[in-house]
Amino acid sequence: MYSEKVMDHFSNPRNVGELENANAVGEVGNAKCGDIMKIYMFIEDDIIKDIKFKTFGCGAAVATSSMATELVKGKTINEALELTNKAVVEALDGLPPVKMHCSVLAEEAIRSCLADYYRRQGIDPTPIVGCSCNCEECHAHDHE
Amino acid sequence: MIYVDNAATTKMSKEVLDSMMPYLTESYGNASSIYSFGQQNRAAIENARETVANLIGAKPSEIFFTGCGSEADNWAIFGAARKNIKKGKHLITSVIEHHAVLHCFQQLEKEGFTVTYIPVDSEGLVNVEDVKNAITPETTLISIMMANNEIGTIQPIKEIAQIAKENNIVFHTDAVQAVGHIPVNVEDLGVNLLSVSAHKFEGPKGVGFLYVKTGTWLSQFMYGGAQERNKRAGTENVAGVVGMATALKIATENLDANMDKCYKLRERFIDGVLSNIKHCRLNGSRTKRLPGNANISFEFIEGESLLLSLDLAGIAASSGSACTSGSLDPSHVLLAIGLPHAIAHGSLRASFSHGNTFEEVDKIVEELIKIVQRLRDMSPLYEDYLKGKK
Numbered sequence: 208m209y210s211e212k213v214m215d216h217f218s219n220p221r222n223v224g225e226l227e228n229a230n231a232v233g234e235v236g237n238a239k240c241g242d243i244m245k246i247y248m249f250i251e252d253d254i255i256k257d258i259k260f261k262t263f264g265c266g267a268a269v270a271t272s273s274m275a276t277e278l279v280k281g282k283t284i285n286e287a288l289e290l291t292n293k294a295v296v297e298a299l300d301g302l303p304p305v306k307m308h309c310s311v312l313a314e315e316a317i318r319s320c321l322a323d324y325y326r327r328q329g330i331d332p333t334p335i336v337g338c339s340c341n342c343e344e345c346h347a348h349d350h351e
Numbered sequence: 352m353i354y355v356d357n358a359a360t361t362k363m364s365k366e367v368l369d370s371m372m373p374y375l376t377e378s379y380g381n382a383s384s385i386y387s388f389g390q391q392n393r394a395a396i397e398n399a400r401e402t403v404a405n406l407i408g409a410k411p412s413e414i415f416f417t418g419c420g421s422e423a424d425n426w427a428i429f430g431a432a433r434k435n436i437k438k439g440k441h442l443i444t445s446v447i448e449h450h451a452v453l454h455c456f457q458q459l460e461k462e463g464f465t466v467t468y469i470p471v472d473s474e475g476l477v478n479v480e481d482v483k484n485a486i487t488p489e490t491t492l493i494s495i496m497m498a499n500n501e502i503g504t505i506q507p508i509k510e511i512a513q514i515a516k517e518n519n520i521v522f523h524t525d526a527v528q529a530v531g532h533i534p535v536n537v538e539d540l541g542v543n544l545l546s547v548s549a550h551k552f553e554g555p556k557g558v559g560f561l562y563v564k565t566g567t568w569l570s571q572f573m574y575g576g577a578q579e580r581n582k583r584a585g586t587e588n589v590a591g592v593v594g595m596a597t598a599l600k601i602a603t604e605n606l607d608a609n610m611d612k613c614y615k616l617r618e619r620f621i622d623g624v625l626s627n628i629k630h631c632r633l634n635g636s637r638t639k640r641l642p643g644n645a646n647i648s649f650e651f652i653e654g655e656s657l658l659l660s661l662d663l664a665g666i667a668a669s670s671g672s673a674c675t676s677g678s679l680d681p682s683h684v685l686l687a688i689g690l691p692h693a694i695a696h697g698s699l700r701a702s703f704s705h706g707n708t709f710e711e712v713d714k715i716v717e718e719l720i721k722i723v724q725r726l727r728d729m730s731p732l733y734e735d736y737l738k739g740k741k
Contacts, residue, residue, distance in 0.1 A: 209659075217659060223729045238693030238732060241653055241681065245731040261731040265655035269729070 209266060210300035216270035221277050226259040230327065233320030236312050242268045244316040246276070250324055253284050260316070267306035271313035274298050279317055284324070288336065290317055353666045353711045357643060358500055358528060358702035361553045363594070370597040371555065374590035382587050383578065392589045399596035403560060406603045407545070408536035415561045415579045416592050420527040420548025421451035422572075423561035426583070427523040427544040428455040430569040431492045432464060435521065439489030445469045445477050446687045447504075448496050452525050453683075456494075469495070474636040475504035475688050483514050492521045497529040497545075501671055501684040501700055502635030503644025505533065512541040521567060527551055527559075531602035532641055533610065543567040549591070553704075554598030558591030609705040613643035616703040616712055620645050623716035628723050634685060634698060643703040646671070648690060651733035652697045652726040654681075660722040661699075666715055671698040693732065 209217070226247035236242040242264035249257040258280050262272040275295050279287040292310035296302050302310060322332035354362070380389035382396055397411070404411040417423045432442055444456050446468045456466045467485040469477050477495055486493075493515045498505045508524050515522035523544035529535055530545075531552025537545055545562040549555055563569055569582075576584030602609070621633055630650040649657065654670030661668055671682030680686070681695035690698075701715065727733040 214659075214663075217656070218663060220729065225734065234731065238691075238696070241692070241696040243731050245734075261729050261734055263651065263730045263732045264653050266659045268653070269656060 208303060209270075210302075212274075212298075212300045213267060213270040213302065216273040216299065217266045220260075220269055220273040222259050222273065222280065223261065224259045225261065226257060228257075229259075231320050231324035233316055233318070233323050235315045235319050236264070238263065241265065242309060242312055244268065244272050244312055246272075246316045246320040248320050248324065250284065255279055255282055255284070255287055264309065264312075265306070267302055267309040268312065270299055271295050271302070271309045272316065275313035275317055284321055287317055287321060290314055353707075353715060355701040355703055355707060355711070355715065356667050356669050357704040358503075358551070358641075358700065359669055360550045360556065361704060362706070363550075363555055364553050364598070364601065366601060367554060367594045367598045371590040371594040374593055378589075382589060383576070392587075395589055395593055396587050399592040402596040403547075403599050406599050407530065407547075407562065408538040409562050410565065412580070413537075413563055413565055415563055415583055416587065417559045417561055417572075417583065418557060418585075418588070420525070420546050420551070420559045423546035423548070423559050424449070424451040424523075424525050424527075425455055426561055426572040427546060427569070428452060428492065428494055429459070430572060431521045431523065431544065431567070432459050434568045434570040435491035439487075439491045440464045441487050441489035441491065442466045443469065443482060443485050443490060443493040445471060445495050445506075447471050447475055447499055447501075447684045448494070449500055449525055449527070451527075452494055452496065465489075471504075471687055473689050474639070475499055475502050475634075475684065476636065476639065477506050477511070479507055479510045479514065482511050486514070486518050486520065490518070490520050492523065494523040494525070497524045497526040497535070498533065498641050499635070499684060500528050501682055502646045502688065503528075503641035503702075504635045505529070505639045505641065508542065509540050512543075515543075516541055521569075528641060531599055531606075532613075532643065534606065537562050537564070544569070549595035549598060552598050552602040555591050555594040558588050558595050560592075560595070605705070610642045612705045613641075613703050616707050616709065617643055617645045617701075619709060620701055620703070620712045620716065621647070623712065624719060627716060627720050631723075632694075634688060634690070641702075645701045645703070646698060647701075648685070648694045648698045649723050650694055650697060651730045651736060652723060654696055654698050656726050657697070657699055657722060660726065661715075661718065664718045664722070666718060668715075669700040669702070671695060671700065 229247035231248040234245040245261045247259045258276045260272045292314040295310045322336040325332035382392040400414045401411045404414045469481050512522045521543045525546045527548045530547045543564045548559040573584040634646040671685045685695035
């Protein structure tokens with residue numbers, strides 16, 4: 208059902224936990240749908256210096272969170288904003304079709320966290336980050 | 352591997368396989384053929400029919416072999432609803448039925464039938480009075496499962512069948528999880544239709560039967576042959592029905608001992624989990640439940656992650672989480688007993704067989720303690736809970 212990479216990131220998730228000195232926090236999904244992803248970032252000089260996540264969800268939800276944090280760690284905000292769910296899926300050697308929404312959620316979790324960063328700077332994040340996601344919207348992207 | 356998913360399917364015994372082997376090899380004749388090479392298989396089928404009939408208190412002429420339990424459910428529901436359509440178009444079932452039953456009723460609704468779905472209480476029990484109150488002069492069929500596949504709740508089938516009988520309504524029960532696991536006697540229960548699946552009681556996959564009480568109005572299921580008294584066409588699965596009869600005979604002979612063993616395994620598991628892991632609850636009734644069924648919800652975590660982690664530890668179990676079904680909603684059964692979505696997502700079903708051991712139960716509990724902690728440590732819901740408590 209899952210690739211070896213997915214199982215690896217599920218069994219040994221990278222960057223799992225909380226970040227004490229976080230200056231951006233984003234949370235997407237809801238318990239009703241069975242997936243919640245929470246991302247903490249420490250951003251300095253436009254660079255994501257550190258990142259952690261916590262996820263309530265299935266194996267794919269944990270693995271996509273882990274992979275998404277790996278892909279943006281050490282990157283600039285602009286580079287992180289270019290992260291797509293497809294890139295997360297490819298990096299994991301694919302996901303079953305019914306699990307594609309997990310990768311969308313991971314992408315949205317990164318965006319939501321960056322939106323929070325801008326908000327804390329007094330900047331409206333919408334023109335930069337785009338949609339601040341909720342569960343229904345994410346699941347509307349299902350199977351893309 | 353530790354296998355505790357016996358409600359999904361079971362391991363076939365050597366004795367069952369041995370009884371099937373002649374019909375998978377040398378004795379391949381078609382039971383409908385006139386020559387003796389075919390007729391010897393006809394005899395094997397009729398012997399199997401007599402065996403299963405005796406074991407559930409039926410007459411051989413009331414046993415109709417099917418390709419699986421789902422087929423028996425489909426036949427019973429569509430067959431009774433359509434055959435009795437002139438009498439009325441109102442049907443009654445419960446909200447916690449298996450999809451093999453629920454989806455039939457949903458289809459019949461599209462075809463113009465009206466269906467009343469009886470709710471259940473917090474333990475998953477149907478209230479007999481609710482069934483009685485749902486009956487209208489138009490009601491032609493009531494279908495309530497004998498034992499639930501997820502939470503193991505055993506329904507008051509005898510009482511409901513009595514009400515159906517008093518109102519001249521056909522009564523069907525999906526007994527797929529019950530037969531071979533608890534005593535089932537159709538005469539005593541007073542049902543018209545009862546569905547059975549062989550692989551749930553250590554028989555082969557791909558075979559089941561529908562009990563049809565003499566005089567019950569039911570339409571033909573499959574067209575194209577005279578098999579199963581013109582009701583269900585198709586060349587008989589000789590090896591399958593013979594294996595099913597052997598398996599049911601063994602299960603019935605060992606019923607008391609197996610029930611006792613399963614009950615002890617389940618109780619040890621439930622006590623082990625509830626006393627060692629915080630924030631979890633037993634779903635279903637502690638007493639009115641299948642001997643081998645345990646269903647526990649763990650707060651703050653999701654079921655598929657739990658199953659994957661158990662699998663990595665060499666343990667095969669099941670869950671009612673959405674992620675195991677490919678939909679976004681968790682089990683309709685867990686929602687029906689009033690569980691919030693978040694908690695329903697974090698459920699685990701362990702279904703034991705007499706072949707499991709107490710050492711296996713202890714090992715599962717030991718692994719669960721570690722797994723649940725690991726998953727909670729990465730759960731934002733658990734983090735919120737801990738912060739709220741501070």
